Amino acid sequence: MSRILLTVMMLGLLPAAWAQDNPATFGASTITRVGTTAGQFLKLGAGARAIGLGGAFVAESSDLSALYWNPAGMARMPGRQVQLNHTRYLADINYNLGAFSTSLGRLGSIGMGILLLDSGNMLVRTEMEPEGTGEQFKVQNFALQLSYARNLTDLFSVGGSIKFVQERIWHSTASTVAFDVGTLFTTPFRRLKLGASMSNLGPKLRMDGRDILFSEDPSPNVTGTAEIVNAQYRMDNFSLPLIFRVGLAFNALDDGTHRVMLVSDAAHPNDNAEYINAGAEYVFRDLIAFRAGWRNLFEPETEQGLTAGASLSMRIDRTLRVAIDYAYADFGRLTETHWFTFNLSF
16 A cells, blocks of 8 residues: 555656756746647636645545536535635636536536636727727636536546636637546545546637728729728637646545645646646634645746635534635735635535
């Protein structure tokens, strides 16, 4: 068992070791494909508990933010669950998540969720009118997903999601369909769980709409030709931010009153270098919890780092339970974000 545990931990740390030993591939002075994918709102994270743990949640996934991190976790949630998330993201961007799931017994669990991002109104600026034209625009993105998960054994769970993704910038949109898959395994050493997921697998996005249309005189210095020709900008196709994650969740202490959990994820995105997330959680009598973590370790030039959080959980009656989570995430020179989550189990 000690050999198995050591092997799993080494596998989880391989991406970080590769990043450190191969600066020519992952260093700040080389190409890492940063900024080459669309749908960046799909990378922001979800759930105050997960954020407080540094985004290391793929092997824990025990609340409805599992729909984002690892849909297999939904199979282990009894009854029905509701989760509402809100954060005032960087630059006063509103970022929200709503999710619902219900257990179907032996048939598994089904759930649905929606991610919403709204930039708020911004001024339309041009080269000739840098202070604004008097018009306003906004960015509105959303992902609507349907998920299914099932316990194949009492130790092994699988899950998947299909989601409709759309980005809207002023009068132009880009839409596609994407898929998430995940697995969750409780090892024979029952304090240790292993999780893995792949998120945002799907066709590329391409913006289209009346904002890319324009009129142009093809020969402004020649008379006797057509004065105006209708045309449009040629838009490129951009991949979705595909992310592979593998993680560990270890219950270092659980005596019924006190519980300490350690978590770690290794992530491989298609538009950046590999990185590690890590976190720890202390829970007292399933009533209050405190968390701390670190995001994007070993990622070149990252502004992300320390996270922290807390939660209060209350049982209303035998079947109804309410929990409120808060998380703080540091973004260095970009200041910080605050995350709030409401959980209802019944």
